[in-house]
Amino acid sequence: MDQKKLAFFKKRLLEERDKLLGVVNRNENHGREADTEATQDPADKASNSYTKELLFSQSTGERAILMQIEEALQRIEDEEFGICLVSGEEIPYKRLEAVPWARYTIAVQEKIERGELEEEE
Numbered sequence: 526m527d528q529k530k531l532a533f534f535k536k537r538l539l540e541e542r543d544k545l546l547g548v549v550n551r552n553e554n555h556g557r558e559a560d561t562e563a564t565q566d567p568a569d570k571a572s573n574s575y576t577k578e579l580l581f582s583q584s585t586g587e588r589a590i591l592m593q594i595e596e597a598l599q600r601i602e603d604e605e606f607g608i609c610l611v612s613g614e615e616i617p618y619k620r621l622e623a624v625p626w627a628r629y630t631i632a633v634q635e636k637i638e639r640g641e642l643e644e645e646e
Contacts, residue, residue: 531606538598542591549591
C-alpha cells in the first residue's frame with residue numbers, strides 16, 4: 526500500500542480512537558456519578574444499577590474496538606497494514622474504508638464467525 530493511502534488510514538484510525546476514548550471516558554464518569562448519588566429509593570437504585578450495567582457493556586465493546594484500532598496503528602508502523610492476519614492476502618481497499626481496523630479479509634472473517642477458524646490474538 527502506498528504512503529498516501531497509509532497516511533489516510535492512519536488519520537482515520539487516530540480520529541476514531543480519539544472519538545471512542547471520549548465516549549469511554551464519558552461512560553466511566555457517568556457510571557461513577559451513578560455510584561455517588563445517595564438515593565434511598567429502591568426504584569432509583571435499580572435504575573442507577575441498570576444504567577451502570579448498560580454503560581459498562583457499551584464501554585466493553587468500545588474498548589475492544591479501541592484495542593483493534595491500536596493494533597491497526599501498530600500494523601501501519603510495522604508496514605503490515607492491509608494484510609490479512611490469517612491468509613496473508615491483501616484486504617480489499619473498500620473493506621478498509623468501511624472498517625479501517627479490519628484484521629481479516631471478508632472470507633476469513635466469515636470462517637471465523639462460523640467457527641471454522643480460530644481468531645488470531
